[in-house]
Amino acid sequence: MWSITLDQKLHLAPIGSNPQHVLDIATGTGIWAIDFAEQYPSAHVIGTDLSAIQPASTPSNLTFELSDAEDDWLFPQKFDYIHGRTLATCFASPLSVFRKAFEALAPGGWFEMQDMCLQRSDDGSMEGSSLGEWQEHVQAATAFTGVPWTNVPHYAAWFTEAGFDSVTEATFRWPSNQWSGNRKERLLGAWTQAQINNNMLESISTRLFMTKLGWSQAKLDAFLAKVNADTKNPNIHAYSPV
Ligand SMILES: C[S@@+](CC[C@H](N)C(=O)[O-])C[C@H]1O[C@@H](n2cnc3c(N)ncnc32)[C@H](O)[C@@H]1O
Structure with a gap:
């Protein structure tokens, strides 16, 4: 359904053709991270989740890690792009997760939520x-x-509150x-x-x-x-x- 919605695109953020460090928070089965890693072989992609339900065999530029996106983010590198999808009822405080994403991005980096x-x-x-x-x-x-299923309409305002500029909301x-x-x-x-x-x-x-x-x-x-x-x-x- 996401592929149909986004006309087969994995993202709408204008990340260019050469992102280096990419993070998929709450990756689930890892299906997005796997597709992204295959489409951008130059990128090193990390997918995180509370559960280790991802396949063992993955593209060589993709790793999965167990971590709670609401805990402190301890990644040593900054990311060019951070992505999260179908997480409407996952976070007690989406705004605090968005703040962590802001801090974890390299200058000029992009954060995208699809929900x-x-x-x-x-x-x-x-x-x-x-x-x-x-x-x-x-x-x-x-x-x-x-974790009320009423947070999604607030995302754009919370992005701005977290410090992002150029906030864009595409609706379907x-x-x-x-x-x-x-x-x-x-x-x-x-x-x-x-x-x-x-x-x-x-x-x-x-x-x-x-x-x-x-x-x-x-x-x-x-x-x-x-x-x-x-x-x-x-x-x-x-x-x-x-
Ligand atoms: C509906 S799935 C979305 C999966 C994936 N993003 C996708 O679009 O295919 C939600 C996932 O979020 C994970 N999750 C929920 N709360 C989380 C948290 N605080 N930190 C990390 N992962 C979390 C769940 O374990 C589950 O795999």
């Missing part, structure tokens, strides 16, 4: 639906965890299904549905709703069946702002 918000609709069509109710419950439950939409008249958005809607059909709602909701909101499995299952149906309704024009 998505909870769904909304511009025409009120999500209002009163189970899908709309689900967004409210996810928002409440993530707030209980201390990930529709809930293929309701959009825009061809690229219809494709992204199909991918959203593919994720939902592979239990995305259950993956996001189960622990949050049962431990933070006290729901039973039966109550959750019944509710998610209605949310699932709403995601497939072409008259509900929901999308995640990206």
Whole structure:
């Protein structure tokens, strides 16, 4: 979905063709870092995460390290480019992470976050639906965890607060299904549905709703069946702002 969104680009920041030191915070499976290292063989890329779930076999210019992005950053080198993606509910204080990124960059370096918000609709069509109710419950439950899924719209202001200049925000939409008249958005809607059909709602909701909101499995299952149906309704024009 990121590839489609960014027209197959791995980044939007104007980093030039020869970045030397690149950091991918909270790299997950390392899929972005691997693609980046292959595309920029001159760069030395580091991917960090709390979990060592990355593949053992990687490009020779890529290393993975276990570290918490909210702890002190101890890298001896400065970076030309720092990247983070799909981290909306990872950091108790995104601003403090952005400050660390600012300090860790070489002069003229770039920092880029790629992330998505909870769904909304511009025409009120999500209002009163189970899908709309689900967004409210996810928002409440993530707030209980201390990492609310409401931080992304603040990123640009926090970049500026952290000291960055030339802050640019590019916005996209990930529709809930293929309701959009825009061809690229219809494709992204199909991918959203593919994720939902592979239990995305259950993956996001189960622990949050049962431990933070006290729901039973039966109550959750019944509710998610209605949310699932709403995601497939072409008259509900929901999308995640990206
Ligand atoms: C949704 S995944 C994103 C993976 C990757 N950025 C991508 O776009 O493919 C979130 C990742 O963030 C990691 N994570 C969460 N909090 C973190 C932290 N404080 N420091 C480092 N990694 C963290 C998780 O372990 C998980 O692998």
